[in-house]
Amino acid sequence: xxxxxxxxxxxxxxxxxxxxxxxxxxxxxxxxxxxxxxxxxxxxxxxxxxxxxxxxxxxxxxxxxxxxxxxxxxxxxxxxxxxxxxxxxxxxxxxxxxxxxxxxxxxxxxxxxxxxxxxxxxxxxxxxxxxxxxxxxxxxxxxxxxxxxxxxxxxxxxxxxxxxxxxxxxxxxxxxxxxxxxxxxxxxxxxxxxxxxxxxxxxxxxxxxxxxxxxxxxxxxxxxxxxxxxxxxxxxxxxxxxxxxxxxxxxxxxxxxxxxxxxxxxxxxxxxxxxxxxxxxxxxxxxxxxxxxxxxxxxxxxxxxxxxxxxxxxxxxxxxxxxxxxxxxxxxxxxxxxxxxxxxxxxxxxxxxxxxxxxxxxxxxxxxxxxxxxxxxxxxxxxxxxxxxxxxxxxxxxxxxxxxxxxxxxxxxxxxxxxxxxxxxxxxxxxxxxxxxxxxxxxxxxxxxxxxxxxxxxxxxxxxxxxxxxxxxxxxxxxxxxxxxxxxxxxxxxxxxxxxxxxxxxxxxxxxxxxxxxx
Numbered sequence: 001x002x003x004x005x006x007x008x009x010x011x012x013x014x015x016x017x018x019x020x021x022x023x024x025x026x027x028x029x030x031x032x033x034x035x036x037x038x039x040x041x042x043x044x045x046x047x048x049x050x051x052x053x054x055x056x057x058x059x060x061x062x063x064x065x066x067x068x069x070x071x072x073x074x075x076x077x078x079x080x081x082x083x084x085x086x087x088x089x090x091x092x093x094x095x096x097x098x099x100x101x102x103x104x105x106x107x108x109x110x111x112x113x114x115x116x117x118x119x120x121x122x123x124x125x126x127x128x129x130x131x132x133x134x135x136x137x138x139x140x141x142x143x144x145x146x147x148x149x150x151x152x153x154x155x156x157x158x159x160x161x162x163x164x165x166x167x168x169x170x171x172x173x174x175x176x177x178x179x180x181x182x183x184x185x186x187x188x189x190x191x192x193x194x195x196x197x198x199x200x201x202x203x204x205x206x207x208x209x210x211x212x213x214x215x216x217x218x219x220x221x222x223x224x225x226x227x228x229x230x231x232x233x234x235x236x237x238x239x240x241x242x243x244x245x246x247x248x249x250x251x252x253x254x255x256x257x258x259x260x261x262x263x264x265x266x267x268x269x270x271x272x273x274x275x276x277x278x279x280x281x282x283x284x285x286x287x288x289x290x291x292x293x294x295x296x297x298x299x300x301x302x303x304x305x306x307x308x309x310x311x312x313x314x315x316x317x318x319x320x321x322x323x324x325x326x327x328x329x330x331x332x333x334x335x336x337x338x339x340x341x342x343x344x345x346x347x348x349x350x351x352x353x354x355x356x357x358x359x360x361x362x363x364x365x366x367x368x369x370x371x372x373x374x375x376x377x378x379x380x381x382x383x384x385x386x387x388x389x390x391x392x393x394x395x396x397x398x399x400x401x402x403x404x405x406x407x408x409x410x411x412x413x414x415x416x417x418x419x420x421x422x423x424x425x426x427x428x429x430x431x432x433x434x435x436x437x438x439x440x441x442x443x444x445x446x447x448x449x450x451x452x453x454x455x456x457x458x459x460x461x462x463x464x465x466x467x468x469x470x471x472x473x474x475x476x477x478x479x480x481x482x483x484x485x486x487x488x489x490x491x492x493x494x495x496x497x498x499x500x501x502x503x504x505x506x507x508x509x510x511x512x513x514x515x516x517x518x519x
Contacts, residue, residue, distance in 0.1 A: 002034055006044065015040045059494040061119050064487030065105050070125065072463045072470070073097060076168060079126065085161045086144045094126045095141035096456075103460040107438040110138050121492055145452035154448060158455030162225060163249050165462060169222050177254035178218040178419060180426040181242055181262070183235050184433065185209045189441040195450050196442075199231035210442060212454065213238055214429065214461075215246070218257070221425045222465045226458040228450045235259070239267045243274050255279060255408070257423050265326045272328075272407050279411070279419050282403040288325065292333055294397045301337045308414050310421060314340065318404075320413035325405055334404040334413045342400025349375075349395065353387060429461065436481065437461060 002019045015037040023030045039048040073079070078100075082093040098117050102108055108116045114133035117123065123130050145158040188196035188208045196208035211229035216222065225245055229238055239262050246254065252275055258267075260281040271278045282289040296319060306317045320334035352371050359365055360382075369376045369385050375395060379386040406416050433439040437460050444450050468480050 004037065004044075005031075006040060013040050013042065014038070015044060015046070056496050059119060060491050062488065062490065063121055063492045064490030065484045066101060066120060066122075067490070068484065068487055069101055069104050069463045069467065070122070072467050073100070075470075076165070076462070076466060078165075078459065078463075081164055081168065082161065085164050086157050088144050090126075091128060091132055091137075092141055092144055094122070094128045095138055096145065097126070098122060099138065099141060099456050100459045100463065103456050104437055104463060111135055113138055142449055142452040145455050146448045148446075148448050154451065156448075156451050158452055158458075159245075161455055162223075162458050165459065166222075166224050166249070169462065169466065173217075173220065173222075175217050175219050177251055178257065179215050179224055179246070179254060180218065180257045180423045181213065181215045181239070182259055182423075182426045182430065183211045183213045183229060183238065184430040184439070185211045185231065186434075186440040186442050188231070190443045190445050193442075193445050193450065194447040195228050195230050197231035197233075199233070210450070211238075212433075212439065212457065213242060214426070214433075214458075215242060216426050216429050216465075218419065218422055218425075220465060220469050221429055222469075223429075223458050223461045226454045226461075228454050235262050236264050236267060238262075240270050243271055243276065246276075247274050251276075253277070255419070257420055259423070260284075268326055268328065268407065277406065277408040277411075279406045279408075279416060280404070281420065282325070282405060284402075286326070289403045290398070292323065292325075292335060292403050293401045294394075296335055298337065301335065302339075306413070308417050311424075314338075316417075318413045318417045320416065322409050328407065330409055332406040332409045332411050332416065334406075334416050336402050336404060336417065338400045338402075340400075345399045346396065349392070353392070356383075356387060429465075432464060433457065433461060437464065 002017055004015055005018050006013050006015045008014075017034045017037060018031045019034055020029050020031055022028075036050045038046045038050050040046050079090070079093045079097055082088070082096050083090060086093070086096075098113065101122070102113055102116065106116055114135060114137070117128075118130045118133050122128065123133075145161070146154065146156045149155050185199065185201050186209060187201065187205060188210050190196070193208075193210065195210040197210070198206075199209045199211070201207075201209045209231040211231060211233070213225075213227045213229050215224040215226075217224060225242065227242070227245075239258065243256070246256075255277045256271060257279045260283055263280045263283055268278055301317045301319055303317070306319045307315055308318045309315050316339070317337040318334055320332055322330055323333045325331040325333055352368055356365070356368050356372070359368065365383055369383075372387065375388055375391045376385045377388050377391075378384065404416055404420060411419075437457070439457065442450070442453075444453055464480060467483070471478050471480060471483060
């Protein structure tokens with residue numbers, strides 16, 4: 001806590017704002033000055049305010065967000081863990097920290113990174129000599145995370161660092177081992193790369209893409225694992241590799257929550273044989289699921305004991321039972337009825353049926369037939385098809401309904417529903433990666449550099465999610481984005497005063513220091 005002290009120097013009294021702190025080296029409490037208040041009288045009234053002559057400002061750099069995330073790195077003891085895991089000197093570990101902090105904020109290319117770091121307070125904070133900052137020194141830092149071996153293999157120590165940092169935050173948490181896994185893809189902007197291949201990209205593109213697969217925790221959305229994925233590889237084919245990593249890291253009896261597109265009979269069997277449980281939605285194309293979707297009439301679902309409220313406030317009906325599914329004899333299956341979704345599906349289908357009756361334009365009819373899908377069957381006549389009324393009636397039975405499952409039969413319907421739909425948080429994680437953490441553009445050409453970069457992304461997102469956790473504990477309504485706006489105007493300034501070069505930080509810096517101590 002900061003407090004004021006008055007000291008006599010010569011004939012005058014001077015007041016300072018100071019704070020006490022513990023010096024681990026000398027193992028005693030010490031004081032440090034936060035700011036000089038001015039010359040005062042015996043009652044503490046300021047007689048002469050501090051004044052500094054400024055001849056010119058030579059440099060100014062924003063340090064508010066940088067200080068914010070550096071405080072998180074200090075709290076997680078990130079530099080020490082990097083030194084221990086990678087077996088590198090302090091300077092190399094600080095270079096890796098700089099890469100992480102740059103990923104969160106400045107996002108400078110490697111060629112400009114030495115200048116940015118030298119201008120920042122990081123060398124002073126971490127006792128890093130500015131003469132060591134070169135493009136080659138940051139290349140060596142990436143090499144320490146991941147590099148090719150003489151026999152053509154790859155030594156990815158970044159994965160070991162991810163494992164250690166996951167253990168660090170889990171040791172401080174009582175979160176159950178319930179993890180979400182998903183993939184995002186980015187356009188590749190380099191010339192060539194082992195990971196960059198033609199693949200799916202939202203909105204469509206003819207360029208090469210590469211994927212980033214991330215596993216996050218359910219409650220606090222901390223990262224567990226981040227891996228690069230070949231651009232052409234199907235999401236379904238990446239699941240077993242992720243399960244193998246988590247199993248090798250010593251996880252037991254965890255629950256993995258996957259997107260519907262990753263669910264397959266093979267993946268389910270692999271997850272279960274690995275000792276894990278799986279929660280997900282049955283793919284819409286799965287024929288076995290339809291008998292369960294129509295298992296309960298709507299009036300037997302729309303009962304108060306089956307009502308569950310989503311995080312958004314919307315309410316649905318969820319009823320579960322045990323049944324065989326996708327080759328397994330004993331599964332917990334839950335049927336969900338969303339009345340709002342049912343109304344939308346009914347209105348959309350009725351609108352298409354009405355358009356079919358009123359349209360004679362051949363081109364429009366072709367579009368409508370495509371929209372109808374299995375509800376349209378070939379028939380002679382002007383249209384070339386007709387609506388299958390029996391199929392329409394059957395389709396209505398599934399309005400607003402979808403099927404969930406869990407390989408853990410003891411999991412209740414409401415808990416299963418909440419676990420799955422909290423997976424929206426991993427979508428938020430990817431939005432954060434693509435916006436505030438600047439996941440792209442990707443220009444690295446070597447595979448080892450891409451793999452090293454995934455660990456930088458992991459640690460950047462860990463600092464972000466850790467900051468959100470700490471804010472939630474102290475200021476529940478404050479988000480990281482809002483906090484960054486509060487400290488965004490804090491600058492470190494160098495200016496000339498006569499023959500001296502002075503350093504000054506805008507007054508909000510004391511707020512950052514106090515926030516760091518309170519968090």
